[in-house]
Amino acid sequence: MGFGEMPDGRPVERVTIGAAPGVEVDVLTLGATAHRVQVTGGDGVRRDVVLGRDTVPSLLGVDGFLGATIGRYANRIAAGRFTLDGVEVVVATNDRGNSLHGGADGWDKRLWTVESVSPTAVTLALVSADGDMGFPGEVAATVTYEVDGATVRITHTATTSAPTVVNMTNHSYFNLDGDGAGTIDGHTLQVHADRYTPIDATGIPLDDHAPVDDTPFDLRTATVLGPVLRVDHPQLAGTRGIDHNFVVRGEGLRPVAVLSSPATRTSLELSSDQQGLQVYAGNGLFGPGRSGRRYRPGDGIALEPQVSPDTPNRPSWPSARLEPGQTYRSVIEWRFSAL
Template identity: 35%
Template sequence: MGDAAPWAAPPVTLDPAAFRGEIDGQPVGLWTLTGEGGVTVSLCNYGARIVQILAPDRSGRLGDVVLGYDSLAAIQGGQPSMGAFIGRFANRIANGRFTLDGRTHTLPQNAGPHHLHGGVKGSRFRVFDTERLSASAVRMRLTYADDEEGYPGELRSSLLYRLDGDSLRLEYEATTDRPTVATFTGHAFFNLAGGGSILGHRVTANAHFFLPIGPGGIPTGEIRSVEGTPFDFTHPEAFGTRIDGDNHQLHLADGYDHTLVIAKEASAFGLVARVEDPGSGRVLEVMSTEPAAQLYSGNALTGITPRDLGKGGVAFMRRGGFCIEPQGFPDAPNQPHFPSTTRHPGVPYTGVIAYRFTTSA
C-alpha cells in the first residue's frame, strides 16, 4: 500500500515562462493557486483551463491528478477540450441549429454534422481576462458577442476558481441582453493514480437515469433507467468492469461518453459522483448545481503526437483519463422535454462545480 505505482513519476514542475504569450492580442499566462488543504492548482487563461492539480495520496505523496500540457504551444497543438472551461454551450446541439422564439439559429458544425462545445471559437479557444484575488483564488471573465458562432445575445460571463480547503470550486455567472441558450462545464481529464489506465478507478454516481445516444453522440430524447445497464454506478464499480461489454450504447461511443441525470433538486448543490483509485487511495468527489453530467472514459486519447503529448513528454494512453462534466442536458434547445437551457435578460445563469480531493484508508 505504501509503494507508488510504477507510472506515478514525480509531478512535472511547470515553467510559467512556457505559458506566456499573446493570442488574438490578449496576454496569456499561468496562475497557481495554493491553499490550506494540501492541494495545488495551476491554471492557464487560454480556455480558462486547468493545467495541473497536485493532490496527496494516502501516504501524503503529491501526484498530478489531471492530464494537461506543459507549455502554451503544446496546449494549442493539443486536445482542445483538455482542462478547459466550456461555453457558451457545453456538449452537442444536433445539426448545428435550434429555434428560439420562432427564429432558427444556425451554428458551426464542428463535430460532423453537429455543433460541439460552443463551436470553432468557443471558450476553449479564447483568452479570458484574469484577475488574481488571493493566493487561493483568481477570477476570469469572457464576453461572447451577439451572434458570435450564431448564438443570439451578448453573454457576459465570470468564472471564479477558488481553493477551499481540499476542494477546487468553479463558481460561474453569466448575463445576457437577449434570450439565448447557454450551459457551462469544466472539462478536466482526471487520473487519480497520476498515470496509467483509469479502468481500475471505482465510480459511484448519483444517477438513476441516463440519456441514450444515437450516431454522433446526440441524445435520442429518451431518459432511460440505469438499472440493468453498464451505466448503473449507483454502487461502486470500476470503469473497466463493463466498458467493453456487448452493449449498443457503449459501442456507439467506444466506451462511456454519455449524460447521467443527477438525482437532486434542480439547481441544488449536491453530489454528482465519487471516484476512487484503490492503488493510491485518492478520492475525487464531484459536486455541482447542474442537473446532469457527462461521463467520459477517455476513449479518444490515443497517443497521437503532438496532440496527445502531455506534461514531461508523456503520451496520453487510451482511457488514461476520465471526465465528469456537470452541465445542462445536451441538445436541450431541440428537445423541449429536457430541462431548459434558455437564458433571459435580467435573470443571471449561475452555477457551481466543486472537485474535492480526499483519501481512503
C-alpha cells in the same frame, strides 16, 4: 507567471492558488483552464491528478478540452440548429455535423482576463460577442476557482444582452494515480443517477432518458471502470466506452459522483447544482501530454456537470435559456480525501 503567447502575441498567464498540504491549482488564462491540480493522496504522495499540455500551441492545436472552461454550450446541439422565439438559430458545427462545446472556436480556445486574484481564489472573465459561433446575444461570462483545504469550488456565471442559451462546465480529465500513471481502468466510479441518455452514432440523444437498470450505466454503487468500459453493449460500441449524460438525482448543490483509486487510496467527491453529468472515459484521448509523453485512450476521465445535451431542441427537458436581466450560475465542487 507567464505560460507562453497566443498566435497574435498576447501573453498567456498562469495563476497558482492554494498551497500544500492542501490542494494547489494552476489556472491558465487560455480557456480559463485548470492546468494542474496538486493533491496529497491517501498514500501520502503528492501528485498532479488532472491531465494537461505543456504549451500554448498544443492546447490550441489538439482537441481534448483538457481542463478548460466550456461555453457557450457544453456538449452537443444537433446539426447546429435550434429555434429560439420562433427564429431558427444556426451555430457552428465541429463534430459529425453537430455543434460540440460551443464550436471549433469555443471558449476553451479564448484568452480570458484575470478579474481578481488572491492566494486562494482567482476570477477570470470573457465577453462573447453577439453572433459568436452563431449564438445570439452578447454574453459576459466569469469563472471563479476557489481552494479551501482539500476542496476546489468552481463557480460559472453569465449574463446576456439578448435571449440565448448558456451551458457552462469544466472539462478536466482526472487520473487519481497521477498524470502519466496509465489508464483509469482500476478506478471505481459511483454516479447518483437512475437514468442516462442513450445517443445515436453522432452523440445526439435518441428519444428520452432511460433507466440504468441492467446496463453498463448502472453506476449507483462504486464500480470498477475497466470491465464496465468493455461490456458488449450497443451504447458503448459507437463511443468505444462511456461518453454519456446521466440524469442526477436531487436538486441544488449536492454530491453527484465519487471517483476513487484503490492504488493511491485517493478519492474525489464531485458535487454540482446541475441536473446532468456527462461522463467521458477518455475514449478518444490522444496527442501530446506533459514532459514528452503522449496521451492514450483511457488515460483520464472527464466528469462534466451540465444540462442535458441538445436541450435547446428538447422542450420537455430542463432549459438552458438565458434572458437579459437574468444571471446564469452553476457550481462545481471537487473534494479530495483519503480512502
